[in-house]
Amino acid sequence: MKVLVTGAAGFIGSHTAERLKEMGHEVVGVDNFSPYYNVSLKKLNANELHVKGIELLNIDLYIDELIEKLPLDVDYIFHFAAHPGISKSSTFEEYLVNNIVGTHKLLQFTERNIKTPFFINIATSSIYGLEATYPETEVPKPASYYGVTKLAAEQLVLSKVREKKLQACSLRLYSVYGPRERPDKLYTKLIDCGINNKSFPLFRGSEKHLRSFSYVQDIVDGIVSIIGKENICNGEIINLGSETESTTAEGIATVEDILETKIDMEIKPVREGDQSRTKANINKARKLLNYNPQTTLRKGLEAHVAWYKANF
Numbered sequence: 001m002k003v004l005v006t007g008a009a010g011f012i013g014s015h016t017a018e019r020l021k022e023m024g025h026e027v028v029g030v031d032n033f034s035p036y037y038n039v040s041l042k043k044l045n046a047n048e049l050h051v052k053g054i055e056l057l058n059i060d061l062y063i064d065e066l067i068e069k070l071p072l073d074v075d076y077i078f079h080f081a082a083h084p085g086i087s088k089s090s091t092f093e094e095y096l097v098n099n100i101v102g103t104h105k106l107l108q109f110t111e112r113n114i115k116t117p118f119f120i121n122i123a124t125s126s127i128y129g130l131e132a133t134y135p136e137t138e139v140p141k142p143a144s145y146y147g148v149t150k151l152a153a154e155q156l157v158l159s160k161v162r163e164k165k166l167q168a169c170s171l172r173l174y175s176v177y178g179p180r181e182r183p184d185k186l187y188t189k190l191i192d193c194g195i196n197n198k199s200f201p202l203f204r205g206s207e208k209h210l211r212s213f214s215y216v217q218d219i220v221d222g223i224v225s226i227i228g229k230e231n232i233c234n235g236e237i238i239n240l241g242s243e244t245e246s247t248t249a250e251g252i253a254t255v256e257d258i259l260e261t262k263i264d265m266e267i268k269p270v271r272e273g274d275q276s277r278t279k280a281n282i283n284k285a286r287k288l289l290n291y292n293p294q295t296t297l298r299k300g301l302e303a304h305v306a307w308y309k310a311n312f
């Protein structure tokens with residue numbers, strides 16, 4: 001099968017592209033190497049994909065004429081490209097153009113030019129809002145530009161299914177971590193601080209937040225398991241994440257234990273829009289996809305630390 005992966009130079013997209021290639025698919029990646037975080041990290045991921053024979057096209061879904069640049073003979077589209085995270089330094093326009101307009105343009109291109117593809121939209125637990133502990137039937141209450149724009153993108157995709165113009169599903173991911181995690185996220189930043197003797201900027205009260213910390217390879221297991229299950233997944237929203245809840249304080253203590261060091265905390269003001277609790281309800285994923293994530297936080301963080309030490 002031929003597979004298009006958008007956001008393939010990023011954290012989860014690069015792992016998914018690699019896995020799809022290992023499964024024997026022909027993989028074409030797309031990324032605009034957005035400067036949201038250090039572009040050299042995306043180039044590092046891109047080099048690793050290149051070595052594994054994965055083509056990566058430098059394309060901006062919002063700006064470029066997609067018809068001139070994207071392949072037309074793909075069977076699956078995995079859509080990761082987005083302006084991610086909750087960041088004060090990101091503008092509403094950045095979320096708008098990359099998450100909503102970029103998705104709209106990709107959908108238009110797909111609908112007009114690709115014969116019977118299956119479109120897998122990558123969404124987020126931020127769609128649920130400040131608490132994300134619910135099944136997929138819960139009314140969304142996003143509390144950030146990120147959550148609002150990802151909800152709109154998800155609905156754009158699903159509206160094409162309702163109109164019978166496309167077959168598609170949307171996967172809502174929960175707090176993904178592991179090798180290649182974005183540097184703005186908890187664990188890569190924490191490991192960097194621990195190894196390089198820097199203070200970690202801890203948002204006030206966030207140590208008590210409960211999270212479904214989900215190891216990236218477990219998440220990729222769920223994402224690629226859609227292949228072959230298009231009929232039962234068409235039109236569906238499916239949560240993917242770990243069922244185990246940990247506090248951020250427990251995560252910090254685990255990293256300190258692995259690194260055998262105490263990390264200095266610098267308390268920062270509360271981060272607006274931050275979720276207080278995420279716990280992935282994966283009953284539907286278990287039923288439809290036989291999804292069964294197994295990696296413990298300790299094991300996943302050991303792999304994350306090993307990746308950091310090998311690369312930086």
Ligand SMILES: NC(=O)c1ccc[n+]([C@@H]2O[C@H](COP(=O)([O-])OP(=O)(O)OC[C@H]3O[C@@H](n4cnc5c(N)ncnc54)[C@H](O)[C@@H]3O)[C@@H](O)[C@H]2O)c1
Binds near residue numbers: 172
């Ligand atoms: N990391 C998590 O914990 C998490 C949790 C839930 C959902 N998600 C979703 O997973 C997806 C991937 O997230 P990630 O953490 O790997 O982020 P990432 O920033 O590492 O990856 C996203 C990639 O998309 C690219 N991109 C952004 N705008 C683009 C555009 N207009 N055209 C082409 N490429 C563009 C970026 O350059 C980047 O490489 C996102 O859709 C995000 O919303 C992530």
